[in-house]
Amino acid sequence: MDRRSFLKTSSSAVVGSSLIGLGAQTSAARTIAPSDQVRFGVIGVGSRGKAMMRRFLREPGVSIGALCDVYEPRLDEGREITGEATPVYDDYARMLDEVGDLDAVLVATPLSFHAEHMIAALDRGLHVYGEKAMGFTVDDCNAIVEGVRRNDRLFQIGQQWRYSPWYREAIERVHSGEIGQVSHVYGYWHRNYNWRRNVPEPSLERLINWRLYREYSGGLMAELGSHQIDIANWVFGEMPDAVMGSGGIDFFHDGRETFDNVQAIFTYPSGGTFVFSSLIGNHKVGYQIQIFGTGGTVELTLADGTLFFEPARERSAVPKELIERGIYTTPTLSTQGDMPYRGAGLPIEIPEGPAGEPTYQAAASFVESIRQDKRPFADELVGWRTAVPVALGNRAIQSRDRIDFADYVEAP
Amino acid sequence: MGTTVEIYLYAADSQQARTLFDAAFEEIERIDATLSTYRPASEISRINARAGTEPVTTDPEVFQLINSALSYSRSTDGAFDITVGSLREAWGFFRGVGQYPTKAELDRAKENAGWQYVALDSAARTIQFLRPGLELDLGAIGKGYALDRAAVVLSASGVERALLGAGQSSYLALGAPPGKTGWEVRVALPDNLPLGVTEQQERVLSKVLLHDASLSTSGSSEKFFELEGRRYSHIIDPRTGRPADGMVQVTVVASTAAESDALSTSAFVLGEDHGATWLRERPGVTALLVVGTLERARIDTVNWSQLVESTDDAKSADKRP
Numbered sequence: 008m009d010r011r012s013f014l015k016t017s018s019s020a021v022v023g024s025s026l027i028g029l030g031a032q033t034s035a036a037r038t039i040a041p042s043d044q045v046r047f048g049v050i051g052v053g054s055r056g057k058a059m060m061r062r063f064l065r066e067p068g069v070s071i072g073a074l075c076d077v078y079e080p081r082l083d084e085g086r087e088i089t090g091e092a093t094p095v096y097d098d099y100a101r102m103l104d105e106v107g108d109l110d111a112v113l114v115a116t117p118l119s120f121h122a123e124h125m126i127a128a129l130d131r132g133l134h135v136y137g138e139k140a141m142g143f144t145v146d147d148c149n150a151i152v153e154g155v156r157r158n159d160r161l162f163q164i165g166q167q168w169r170y171s172p173w174y175r176e177a178i179e180r181v182h183s184g185e186i187g188q189v190s191h192v193y194g195y196w197h198r199n200y201n202w203r204r205n206v207p208e209p210s211l212e213r214l215i216n217w218r219l220y221r222e223y224s225g226g227l228m229a230e231l232g233s234h235q236i237d238i239a240n241w242v243f244g245e246m247p248d249a250v251m252g253s254g255g256i257d258f259f260h261d262g263r264e265t266f267d268n269v270q271a272i273f274t275y276p277s278g279g280t281f282v283f284s285s286l287i288g289n290h291k292v293g294y295q296i297q298i299f300g301t302g303g304t305v306e307l308t309l310a311d312g313t314l315f316f317e318p319a320r321e322r323s324a325v326p327k328e329l330i331e332r333g334i335y336t337t338p339t340l341s342t343q344g345d346m347p348y349r350g351a352g353l354p355i356e357i358p359e360g361p362a363g364e365p366t367y368q369a370a371a372s373f374v375e376s377i378r379q380d381k382r383p384f385a386d387e388l389v390g391w392r393t394a395v396p397v398a399l400g401n402r403a404i405q406s407r408d409r410i411d412f413a414d415y416v417e418a419p
Numbered sequence: 420m421g422t423t424v425e426i427y428l429y430a431a432d433s434q435q436a437r438t439l440f441d442a443a444f445e446e447i448e449r450i451d452a453t454l455s456t457y458r459p460a461s462e463i464s465r466i467n468a469r470a471g472t473e474p475v476t477t478d479p480e481v482f483q484l485i486n487s488a489l490s491y492s493r494s495t496d497g498a499f500d501i502t503v504g505s506l507r508e509a510w511g512f513f514r515g516v517g518q519y520p521t522k523a524e525l526d527r528a529k530e531n532a533g534w535q536y537v538a539l540d541s542a543a544r545t546i547q548f549l550r551p552g553l554e555l556d557l558g559a560i561g562k563g564y565a566l567d568r569a570a571v572v573l574s575a576s577g578v579e580r581a582l583l584g585a586g587q588s589s590y591l592a593l594g595a596p597p598g599k600t601g602w603e604v605r606v607a608l609p610d611n612l613p614l615g616v617t618e619q620q621e622r623v624l625s626k627v628l629l630h631d632a633s634l635s636t637s638g639s640s641e642k643f644f645e646l647e648g649r650r651y652s653h654i655i656d657p658r659t660g661r662p663a664d665g666m667v668q669v670t671v672v673a674s675t676a677a678e679s680d681a682l683s684t685s686a687f688v689l690g691e692d693h694g695a696t697w698l699r700e701r702p703g704v705t706a707l708l709v710v711g712t713l714e715r716a717r718i719d720t721v722n723w724s725q726l727v728e729s730t731d732d733a734k735s736a737d738k739r740p
Contacts, residue, residue, distance in 0.1 A: 058449075061478040065462065067543065080575060088479055205438040205576040261434070310460070364452075364460035 045374055046072040048109045048133070050099045050124045052085035055138055056115035059165070060088050062370035063113070069374055073106040075099045078214060099124055103131045111377060114138060115165075117217040118229055122147035126154040129162070136373050138165040140225060140233040140397045141390030145415055148394045155387045163373045163383035164390030166237045170368035172357040177298075177305050177312040178241055180355070186314070187302030192242055192281045194235030194297075196227070199290035201259050202267070219263035226265030227285040228254075228404075229397045236273065236400075237385075237393040238296055238307070239281035246392035247273035247281065250400045251409040258288035271400045283400075305355070312355030315348065421457070422562060422586035428573065429580045429597065439576055443569040443583070450565040453481060454557045456504065463555055471551035474540065482544045484677075485537070488560050491681045492534035495697065498688040499681060500657035504554040505531035510662065512653050529660045563635060563680030566591040570676075582629070583676075588636050591676040592629035601628030609638055609668045609709050609716070625707055625723070627672065635679035637687040638668035638709075656688050665690035667709040667716050674703060682706070695719045 047063055049056055052074050063069050074085040075096040082095040096102035103112070112128035114121060115138045125137045135155075141164050142148035155162045168174050181189060202219065206212050217223040218230060240246050252271030259267050268286035275281070298305040303316040369385070376383045395416060403410040426443055430436035453462045462481050469475045477485075491499040509528035511518035520528065531552035538547045546555075557564075562585045570593055573581050580594040582602040592602040606625040627634055637654060651662035669686045673679040682704060686694035691710050698706045698721045706721040 054445075061480065064478040064544075065465075065476055067476040067545075084575075090479070200441060201434070201437065203434075203438045203441075205435065205442055207577045367462075367465070 043378065044068050044070060045110050045377055046070050046108055047136075048073045048075070048102055048106055048112045048128070049085065050075045050102070050112060050114050050128070051116035051120075051138075052076040052081040053115060055165075056081075056113065057084060057088060058366065059113055059115060059136070059138075059370060060085065062367045063374065064088070065367055066371050066374045072109050073102050075102045078211075099127060103127060103133070109133055111136060111161075111373075117223040118225055119143045119223040122150050125151050125162075129154040129158045129160050132158060132160065134161040134373075134377055136163050136165065136370075137390065139237075139390065139393065140229045141387070141394040143225065143229075143398065145395055145398050148391050148398070152387050152391050161373075161376055161380075161383060162387040162390070163369070163376065164385045164387065164393070165369065166234060166385050166389060166393060167365040167369035168234055168238060169241070169385040169389065170372055171365035172368070173312040173355050174238070174307060174365075176357055177307055177314075177355045178238075180314070181242060181298055181300065181305055182244075185303065186298065186300030186305060186316070189242060189298055189300040190279060191299040192239040192279070192296065193299070194232075194239065194281065194283045195292045195295045196231040196235065196285045197289055197292050197294075198287045200287055201261070202287050203259075203261070216263075219265050221264045224265050225397050225401050227267075227269050227287070228271065228283075228400050229394075231285050232269070232271070232283050232400065233393050233397050235283055235296060236281065236396050237389065239273065239275075239279070240389075240392050242298055243275045243277065243279040243281075245275055245277060245279075247396050248276045248412045249274045249409060250396060250403045250412075252400055252404040253407075254404040258286070266404065269400075269404060271404065273396060273400070304352075306352065313352035314355055315352040424565070424569075424586075425584045426569070427582045427602075428578055430578070439573060439578060442572050442576060446569050446572045447565045450561065450568055454484075454561040454564075456554070456556050456558075463557060466546055467554045470546050470548045471553065474538075474543065474545035474547040476543065476545050479544065482539070482541070482546070484557060484560065484564060485546060485555065486539055486541065487677070488557060488681070489534055489537060489539065491560075491685055495685045495689060497534060497658050498656065498693075499559065499685040500532065500534045501555050501557055501559065502532045502534050502537065502553050503655045503657045504556040505529075505552065506655045506657065506660050507556075507653075509660075510651075510655065512655075525660050532657060532660075534657075559684045560677050560681045562586065563589050563591075563633065563676030563678070566633070566676040585676075588638075589633065589676050589680055590629060590635075591633040592631060595628075595630050599628070601630035603627070604629050604634055606634075606636065606670050606707060609713060624709070625670075629672070632672050632674060633676040633679040634670060634672045635676065635683040636668060636670040637683040652687075654684060654687055656690075658688075663688045663690065665692070665711070666694055667711060667713055669694060669709075670707045671698065672705045695721055 045068060047069065049060060049071060060071055064071065071089040071093060073094045073096060074082055074089065076082050077097055086093050086095065094106060111134040113136045114124045114128065116124050118140060121137060122142050125135050128135050142151050204215050206215050213220050218226070250271055250273045252269060254266035254269035256263060256267050267288065271283045273281040273283070294309050296307040303314060306313045373383060375381065399410045399412060399415060424447055426440060428436065428439060430439055452458060455461045456463055458464060462477060466475050466477060488501045505528040509520040509524050531550065533550065536549040536553055538549055566583045566585055566589060569583055570581065570591055573593060578593060580596060582590060582592050584590045590604050595601045604627045605623045606627065608624045652664070654663045656663040666687045669683045671679045671683040671686065673682055682698065682701065686698050686706065686708065689697050695708055698704055704721060705723050707723045708719040709716050710719050711717055
C-alpha cells in the first residue's frame with residue numbers, strides 16, 4: 008500500500024482521542040442483540056492469550072470457539088480454561104476457514120505476526136481484539152488500519168489502561184486544567200528480572216523467548232513502552248512527531264538481541280514531551296507515569312493515581328475558578344529549596360462505576376462494542392498512534408538518529 | 420495473600436532456577452490478583468461487589484474453585500465456609516488483634532454469612548448471593564490452590580523435583596530430592612515452632628517424607644489471641660460464629676494443596692468429636708491431629724503410621740497429661 012495515500016485517508020480521523028469517542032457508531036453491517044452469544048477464536052494461547060481468554064469468559068454469553076497455537080502444550084493449557092471439547096489448530100488459516108460461527112478473534116501472537124493474523128481475521132469478516140503493539144513495522148500498522156476499514160469491522164487494541172477507572176478520572180481532570188498547562192509526561196517501567204522464560208529444550212528458545220529477538224520483537228519499547236506512549240498520547244491529545252533515544256544490552260549478556268534498557272524522548276507537535284525509560288536491572292521506581300503541569304503533577308501507577316499541587320506562585324497556571332472552588336488549596340506541596348517533595352498527595356478518587364480491573368474492563372467493553380456495534384475507545388487509530396512511535400522509537404535507538412516522523416509517515 | 424511463599428527446586432544452573440522461580444511466582448501472583456479480597460480490582464472483589472444484586476458471570480477457573488469450596492461446605496455441614504468474612508471482621512482477625520464482639524455485632528455478622536446463600540449456576544457460570552451482605556473469602560483454599568498452580572507451571576517447564584510452601588502451614592512436593600524417597604517436612608509440636616523445613620530438631624511432633632503430595636497444618640498455636648486469660652484460635656466455627664475450639668492442631672496429607680488446606684481447616688472446625696471421623700471417610704487422606712486443648716492434648720491419627728516415623732518427642736507428647 009502507498010504510505011501517503013493511506014495517511015491522507017486516515018489523517019482526518021487522527022484527532023486527539025477523548026472519552027467522547029466512546030459512543031461513536033460504526034457502520035458495521037451486523038448488529039448483535041445484547042443477549043446474543045459472542046464467540047471468540049484465539050490465535051496465540053501464551054500467557055497473554057490465556058489472561059485475555061479468562062477476562063472474556065467473565066462476560067455473560069461469551070464463549071471461546073477455537074484455539075490456535077504453533078506450540079502444542081499451549082493448546083492443552085488453553086483447553087484447561089475452555090474445556091476439552093474446544094477445537095484446536097496449529098494453522099490459523101484452517102481455524103478461520105473451518106470454524107464457522109466465530110464473531111471475533113483474539114490475536115495474542117508475537118509482535119511480528121500481528122499484521123498477518125489480524126488482517127486474516129478481518130478479511131474473514133471477524134472483529135479483532137489485537138494485543139499491543141498493534142503492528143511491528145509502520146507498513147504493518149498501515150495495513151491493519153486498512154484491513155479494518157476494508158472490512159468495516161471493529162478493532163480494539165489491547166491497551167487496557169484506557170479502560171482503567173483511575174486513569175480515566177485522572178486524565179479527565181488533567182484535561183479540565185486542574186494541574187495547569189501540561190508540558191511533560193515521564194514514564195518509567197523498571198524491573199529487576201531477566202525477562203526470560205524457561206525453555207524445555209534449546210530448539211524452542213526463539214519460540215518461547217521471542218521477546219528477546221529482533222526478528223519477532225520490538226523489545227521493551229513495544230512490550231512495555233506502548234502502554235505508556237499511549238497514555239502520553241491521551242494526555243496530549245495527539246501523537247508524537249519525532250523521537251530520539253538510546254538503549255543497549257547492559258545487564259543480560261545472554262545472547263538476546265533486544266535491548267535490556269531503553270530511554271527515548273518523544274516530542275509532540277503542540278510542544279509536549281514524553282520521556283520514556285525502561286530497564287530490567289533495577290526495580291526501584293517500578294511502573295510510574297508522571298504528568299507534569301505548571302500547576303501540579305499527576306502520578307499514575309498500576310493500581311492508583313495521586314495528585315500533587317505546586318506551591319502558590321504567580322506563574323501557576325491553575326485556572327482561577329478552580330482555586331476559588333478550593334480545589335487548589337488542600338494538598339499543596341511544600342519543600343525546602345530544591346529537595347524533592349516527599350509528602351503524601353491527594354489520591355485520585357474513582358467515581359462510582361463498575362468494579363473490576365482494567366484488563367477485564369477492556370474485555371467487557373469490547374464485547375459491548377460488538378453487541379452494540381459501537382466503535383471501541385481504544386480503536387485501531389489509538390493502536391496506530393502508539394505502534395508507529397514504537398517502531399520509529401526503536402529505529403531511532405538503533406540508528407542513533409533523531410527520527411522525524413514526517414520522513415516515514417505523513418505528519419498527522 | 421498476606422503470606423510468604425517459598426520454593427525449593429533442582430535446576431541445571433542458577434539462571435534456569437531463576438527463570439523457573441519467576442514463572443512460578445508469576446503464577447502465584449496471578450492467583451493472588453484474582454482471589455485476594457484485599458485487592459479492590461480482584462475477580463473475587465468484583466464478585467463480592469455485584470453478586471448481592473445480580474448473578475455475576477466468572478471465568479471457569481474461579482467458578483470451579485468456588486464450586487469446590489462449597490462442596491466442602493456441604494460435606495462438612497457448614498464447618499468449612501468461604502463466607503465468614505463478616506465473622507472474622509467482628510472478631511477483629513483482619514486487623515491482627517482479637518476482640519470480643521457484642522451479641523448485636525455477632526448477630527449482624529452472622530446475618531452476612533452462610534455458604535447456603537451462595538447460588539451457583541454452572542451452565543451460565545454465574546454466582547449470586549441470596550443474602551446481599553455476603554462476601555466470599557477463598558483464603559482457606561486459595562493459598563493451597565496457588566501452590567497447586569505454581570506446581571503445574573513448574574511441571575510444565577520440566578521440573579520433577581520441587582517443594583513449595585506457603586506461610587509455613589502448607590507444603591506441596593513434586594517428586595523427591597535426588598536419592599531420597601520424599602521431601603522431609605517436620606510437623607512441629609503445637610505452641611512451638613510452626614511447621615517448617617528448618618534444621619531445628621527440638622519438639623518435632625512428626626516427620627513426613629512428602630512425595631507428589633501436599634501437607635497442610637491448621638493450628639491454634641500459630642495464630643491466636645488471648646482475652647481475659649482465654650486463648651482463641653483465628654479459625655472461625657461458622658456454625659457458632661465463634662472461634663473454633665476442641666482442636667489444637669490438624670495436619671493433613673492429601674494429593675493437592677487446595678485439598679489439604681480445605682481438609683485441615685474443616686477437621687479443625689469439626690473438632691474433637693467429628694474431625695478425625697470425617698477425615699477417615701475420605702479416601703487417600705492421612706492426618707495427624709492434636710485433639711483437645713493445649714493443657715489436655717491427645718494425639719489422634721488417620722492412616723498416619725504409613726508416613727510417620729514417630730519421634731521421641733511425639734511419644735512424649737502422647738503422654739502429656
